[in-house]
Amino acid sequence: MKKIKFLLIALLFIGLLAACSSDEEPQAEVTEDGKTIIKVAFKDDGPSNPNAVKYYETLAEKLKEDKDLDVQFELLEVAQGDYSEKLSLLLNSGEIPDLIYFQGGDQQIANQDLLVDLRPYIEESEYLKDILQPHNELRLDNYPYLLWVKPIDYKVPVVRQDILNELSTADALLADPTIENYKSLFEEIVETGNADYAMTVAGDIAELDFIFENAFGINQTWLETDDGYVFSKVSEQEKEKLAFYRELYEEGLLDNQYLTKQWDTKEDAFYDGKAGVIVGTNGKVVDFYNTRVKEVNGEEAELAVLPPAKGIYQGFGASDVTKESRGVAISAVSPNKDLVFEILDYLASPEGQQFDRLGFEGEHHNETDDSIELTDAYYSDWYARYWEPVDVEFTKPISEETPMLSKPGLESEQLASEYFAEDNTFILPQESISQWDAMENLYREYSADIITGKLPLDAFEDFVEEWYAAGGTELTELANETIK
Amino acid sequence: MKAKLKRIRSDWILYLMLLPGITYFIIFHVIPIINMKLAFEDYRIIGENTWAGLKHFQVLFSSPAFMDVLQNTIIISTMKIIFIFPIPIILSLLISEVRSGPFRKYVQSVSYLPHFLSWVVIAGIWISFLSPDGGFNIIRNFFQLPSLDFMTSKDHIRWVLVFSEMWRSAGWDSILYIAAIMKISPHLYEAAQLDGASTFQQMRHITLPALATTVVTVFILNLGFFMNAGFDQVFNLMNDSVISKIDILDTYVYRIGLLNGEYSYATAASLFKGAIGLVLILGTHFLSKRLTGKGVW
Numbered sequence: 001m002k003k004i005k006f007l008l009i010a011l012l013f014i015g016l017l018a019a020c021s022s023d024e025e026p027q028a029e030v031t032e033d034g035k036t037i038i039k040v041a042f043k044d045d046g047p048s049n050p051n052a053v054k055y056y057e058t059l060a061e062k063l064k065e066d067k068d069l070d071v072q073f074e075l076l077e078v079a080q081g082d083y084s085e086k087l088s089l090l091l092n093s094g095e096i097p098d099l100i101y102f103q104g105g106d107q108q109i110a111n112q113d114l115l116v117d118l119r120p121y122i123e124e125s126e127y128l129k130d131i132l133q134p135h136n137e138l139r140l141d142n143y144p145y146l147l148w149v150k151p152i153d154y155k156v157p158v159v160r161q162d163i164l165n166e167l168s169t170a171d172a173l174l175a176d177p178t179i180e181n182y183k184s185l186f187e188e189i190v191e192t193g194n195a196d197y198a199m200t201v202a203g204d205i206a207e208l209d210f211i212f213e214n215a216f217g218i219n220q221t222w223l224e225t226d227d228g229y230v231f232s233k234v235s236e237q238e239k240e241k242l243a244f245y246r247e248l249y250e251e252g253l254l255d256n257q258y259l260t261k262q263w264d265t266k267e268d269a270f271y272d273g274k275a276g277v278i279v280g281t282n283g284k285v286v287d288f289y290n291t292r293v294k295e296v297n298g299e300e301a302e303l304a305v306l307p308p309a310k311g312i313y314q315g316f317g318a319s320d321v322t323k324e325s326r327g328v329a330i331s332a333v334s335p336n337k338d339l340v341f342e343i344l345d346y347l348a349s350p351e352g353q354q355f356d357r358l359g360f361e362g363e364h365h366n367e368t369d370d371s372i373e374l375t376d377a378y379y380s381d382w383y384a385r386y387w388e389p390v391d392v393e394f395t396k397p398i399s400e401e402t403p404m405l406s407k408p409g410l411e412s413e414q415l416a417s418e419y420f421a422e423d424n425t426f427i428l429p430q431e432s433i434s435q436w437d438a439m440e441n442l443y444r445e446y447s448a449d450i451i452t453g454k455l456p457l458d459a460f461e462d463f464v465e466e467w468y469a470a471g472g473t474e475l476t477e478l479a480n481e482t483i484k
Numbered sequence: 485m486k487a488k489l490k491r492i493r494s495d496w497i498l499y500l501m502l503l504p505g506i507t508y509f510i511i512f513h514v515i516p517i518i519n520m521k522l523a524f525e526d527y528r529i530i531g532e533n534t535w536a537g538l539k540h541f542q543v544l545f546s547s548p549a550f551m552d553v554l555q556n557t558i559i560i561s562t563m564k565i566i567f568i569f570p571i572p573i574i575l576s577l578l579i580s581e582v583r584s585g586p587f588r589k590y591v592q593s594v595s596y597l598p599h600f601l602s603w604v605v606i607a608g609i610w611i612s613f614l615s616p617d618g619g620f621n622i623i624r625n626f627f628q629l630p631s632l633d634f635m636t637s638k639d640h641i642r643w644v645l646v647f648s649e650m651w652r653s654a655g656w657d658s659i660l661y662i663a664a665i666m667k668i669s670p671h672l673y674e675a676a677q678l679d680g681a682s683t684f685q686q687m688r689h690i691t692l693p694a695l696a697t698t699v700v701t702v703f704i705l706n707l708g709f710f711m712n713a714g715f716d717q718v719f720n721l722m723n724d725s726v727i728s729k730i731d732i733l734d735t736y737v738y739r740i741g742l743l744n745g746e747y748s749y750a751t752a753a754s755l756f757k758g759a760i761g762l763v764l765i766l767g768t769h770f771l772s773k774r775l776t777g778k779g780v781w
Binding site for chain 2: 091109434441
């Protein structure tokens with residue numbers, strides 16, 4: 001009896017070892033009715049989200065109907081919390097889905113050759129190659145593992161139209177948005193009692209930079225000088241910019257509690273009339289701000305989009321083209337790579353776009369004989385999970401009565417696209433990450449202390465010295481070798 | 485051996501009840517210790533990890549940022565041990581002196597309540613309370629004192645961590661001491677009262693000596709978590725102006741290790757933290773044994 005038990009246990013172990021040490025290519029999983037199972041990890045789209053389940057079930061039906069593809073999506077539950085952190089833990093546990101949405105943390109996975117180079121697929125694609133935006137093409141050239149076809153994601157300043165109409169400085173700003181005209185507008189917003197402070201931002205000055213940085217001459221991360229490239233944050237232009245922010249803070253034009261503001265308290269301050277101006281990502285986010293501000297303050301409170309400040313340059317900043325900061329990737333160990341890309345390509349087709357961007361027919365939109373009408377549920381509930389090219393084609397035009405974006409949403413998107421500029425930053429070597437973290441913290445703390453008056457403006461020189469000592473010298477050398 | 489097996493067989497229900505606890509500790513505490521070997525390897529998702537020796541420790545200790553966060557961790561943890569540890573003991577002594585049943589229950593419930601709030605909520609409350617126009621500054625202004633922005637003040641932010649932690653945990657942590665006090669025989673107090681002992685004398689000569697073992701055990705066990713200066717708390721209360729004062733090991737490991745996927749580096753930092761905790765537990769245990777005869781075991 002004992003011998004039989006021993007034999008059975010030994011056999012079980014051998015079986016387990018054989019299973020673990022198999023070098024064979026992974027096989028595609030199929031359902032009993034022959035559908036290929038595609039595993040998907042996507043933010044907020046777990047199996048416990050009924051909207052996500054319905055989305056992927058409908059997508060599978062449309063793929064069968066339009067492309068004759070037999071697929072069944074299996075949504076993976078990514079634990080609650082910070083998505084990039086939880087996704088990273090999921091992937092590092094060895095569970096690698098076929099289709100993965102990343103919002104950071106992808107580089108480490110790509111470094112282990114676990115993500116597919118998308119360029120050959122895109123070249124061969126039927127639709128995707130035609131909807132790539134200029135920034136997508138640049139980013140794919142530098143980092144071909146992530147794809148995110150969306151409008152360029154600048155943050156643009158917005159103010160309530162009814163407040164803007166009351167301000168005598170508004171016309172001058174709209175005609176010539178210099179730094180001085182911006183400041184005059186900010187002063188008038190506060191003086192007229194239209195807000196407690198002219199502007200608030202969420203926690204740091206990155207949002208202010210979208211409006212003003214170019215005007216101070218900071219148009220790229222690395223500024224070209226006679227002595228080579230210099231990191232913009234240790235430049236003289238940066239010092240001038242900080243001096244201006246300090247002025248705004250001292251005069252109560254910049255929210256004196258901006259350092260402890262989060263994105264939600266920032267938005268609340270705007271809706272409640274404490275802040276006159278905030279910035280929001282162009283397109284859908286501005287659209288959302290517009291809906292919310294009108295709900296709280298009435299129809300006349302529709303938003304007006306402001307242009308970026310004009311000075312040495314004008315723009316919303318340079319867009320990092322080293323890689324997509326978020327996007328969709330295909331697993332290199334997936335047995336369904338071609339099929340997954342075919343699905344992504346379908347989502348770029350007129351039929352795929354109509355479904356992904358306009359939602360379920362009868363719920364989020366209705367088709368008439370000659371147009372598509374969007375419903376209230378579209379504006380309140382729906383968002384495109386995948387591609388959102390600026391020029392989009394559906395099977396029928398959208399009714400003029402129900403545009404996809406509100407006027408400010410559309411204006412913000414056009415303005416952002418008008419000011420698209422390419423940055424010259426580069427991907428840091430992995431071993432420099434802890435050094436970079438320390439240098440970034442140094443900047444964040446010095447800039448906050450200078451703006452809030454805890455340190456004099458001259459302390460900027462100490463910061464520059466410390467930044468170079470903390471690794472800035474080596475980084476500047478690397479930049480001068482890397483940037484052509 | 486046979487006697488042991490016999491005892492196990494006769495008390496099998498008790499051992500069965502022990503099983504879930506043991507399973508939990510094996511899965512969540514013993515297996516992770518074995519996997520700490522990752523600190524000496526380069527992690528690969530697919531395939532075998534490669535041996536890296538002490539590479540990650542060298543990077544860790546050579547980073548000036550690491551030394552700064554280590555210093556912050558030690559300072560914040562020391563402040564918390566010194567200023568927070570006695571509070572639940574004092575609170576339990578005070579609560580045990582409250583004679584009115586309903587009032588005592590009310591005080592206990594109110595003091596336990598913050599323990600059930602997440603740090604996101606607590607951070608919101610404290611940021612609002614300590615803002616220049618918040619409740620605390622209104623009180624200061626009433627006494628002709630100027631408003632202070634405590635949340636962005638380098639001089640005050642560590643105290644904000646201490647007091648917010650104290651507010652959150654004092655009530656809950658006092659449960660253990662209240663239970664220990666309730667175990668003290670009422671006869672001892674009756675005898676002391678007959679001998680004319682005052683309330684303070686009863687506390688000093690009966691309650692505190694009876695609490696000593698619990699206090700020493702809790703203190704030594706707390707020291708094991710000395711390097712856990714409070715990730716959730718710091719993460720939610722940090723802002724750009726105070727990074728250099730409250731950036732701790734856990735937030736550093738989170739940024740470098742988890743967000744950037746440097747798992748081996750993060751494991752090396754955690755192993756270092758764990759080693760310090762172990763040394764502190766053993767050191768305090770043996771010191772306490774020698775001085776007071778009491779320890780964890």
